[in-house]
Amino acid sequence: MAQTTPNHTQTVSGWAAQEPGGKITPFIFKRRENGVDDVTIKILYCGMCHTDLHHLRNDWGITMYPLVPGHEITGEITKVGSNVSGFKVGDRVGVGCLAASCLECEYCKDSQENYCDKVQFVYNGIFWDGSITYGGYSQMLVADKRYVVHVPENLAMDAAAPLLCAGVTVFCPMKDNNMLDSPGKKLGVVGLGGLGHVAIKFGKAFGLHVTVISTSPSKEKEARQHLGADDFLLSTNPKHMLAGKRTLDFIIDTVSANHSLGPLLELLQVKGTLVLVGAPENPVQLPSFPLIFGKRTVKGSMIGGIKETQEMLDLCGKHNITCDVEVIKPDQINEAMNRLAKNDVKYRFVIDIGGNGKSSEPQKISNANL
Ligand SMILES: [Zn+2]
Ligand SMILES: [Zn+2]
Structure with a gap:
């Protein structure tokens, strides 16, 4: 009524x-x-x-x-x-x-x-x-x-x-983590959808090196050619993930499907930060070793x-x-x-x-x- x-x-x-x-x-x-x-x-x-x-x-x-x-x-x-x-x-x-x-x-x-x-x-x-x-x-x-x-x-x-x-959701964590004025720093964007594609655009506008991390190989071309991403890691490919180990300063995770944060945390340098902006319905898997062994931080952010x-x-x-x-x-x-x-x-x-x-x-x- x-x-x-x-x-x-x-x-x-x-x-x-x-x-x-x-x-x-x-x-x-x-x-x-x-x-x-x-x-x-x-x-x-x-x-x-x-x-x-x-x-x-x-x-x-x-x-x-x-x-x-x-x-x-x-x-x-x-x-x-x-x-x-x-x-x-x-x-x-x-x-x-x-x-x-x-x-x-x-x-x-x-x-x-x-x-x-x-x-x-x-x-x-x-x-x-x-x-x-x-x-x-x-x-x-x-x-x-x-x-x-x-x-x-x-x-x-x-x-x-x-x-x-979508824009402000990815903008605020980038701002909070000093990514707006740190050209050359390495940003990881997990998931290439409504949020992820804007995060790439912001990253490139602010002079960051942008790596897209996705489960879909078909998104590589789009990420690199259309959106200007510098790198692409297929998260289902262990070789890719190993090669990306300790390469990123900061990760924005936009994925709302269930997934483990462990492999993503491994991509961060020591003291790197991962921010969750997607909202998986079930609790995310957060293994302690990649956190402890890299002094890493996991945070959340909302709009x-x-x-x-x-x-x-x-x-x-x-x-x-x-x-x-x-x-x-x-x-x-x-x-x-x-x-x-x-x-x-x-x-x-x-x-x-x-x-x-x-x-x-x-x-x-x-x-x-x-
Ligand atoms: Zn919304
Ligand atoms: Zn109030």
Whole structure:
């Protein structure tokens, strides 16, 4: 049943699943009036993330239906509240995973609101007014100004959309581990999908030596020729893995299928770090010897704060980085979900919500963003 919160008076067309694993079909619902701290966004594009699929199927047992997924949102501002500065009507903006947080805890105060204990997500969350949040598979969004970022003028809005989740997810661990300003350091990227392909682009933009580690031999050509990776290790080939021993400074592991971290840790130099950003359902295998014998570290990381998201987008503007996307129409969402479940996409589906068609050709570069 659709919610009824008093000031939720704006009627919005979107796409929702009504039950676990159900088809995503057109859905009319209500959003709140644009408050003093809000901006209203005409959604142009929304990326399809693996998280959407997990929520759709209720894999984590926390989905509230009807579910309007989508947290890789780009669009144009159509209204701003009276307390809003820094955004105006017509601005090109993005909204990622976050809808609200407590604003008071040490993490919120430190621009790490993604780690706030009370963080609420842009869909399947509970907003400050008690309403359930509905995401970007819809034509319009009302968002609090604190969770909105600017999209640089030179980035195409469809190809920029997945940066709001996939991009910032790989950007933050790279930043935290000083990879943005350490040209020549050696980065390993495990898994070549939505997250992995952006990690390669960042790595190359920041002057790193990038090695892709994958179970699929067919991805070598793509990784090297199309994405510019310097090296490729087939993780099922013991010779490859032996040759790569102690060669990397830092590894981003994007794989959500079950796997052991042991062979990956062996690729790290002494004191190297591996960051998990994929989320395997079962506990990962973490053998102690490669940790102890190399003084290595294993960490996790989840998306990023809003300040970091803006920083990431500004750097993407500077280096002209966007995602490789396949743009679909809203009536192709279910087909795309099925393909997403099989990892049959290069590298992200993006829904053309605004009906603009594909706009991946970068627009004229504006000096303001350089
Ligand atoms: Zn996501
Ligand atoms: Zn907080």
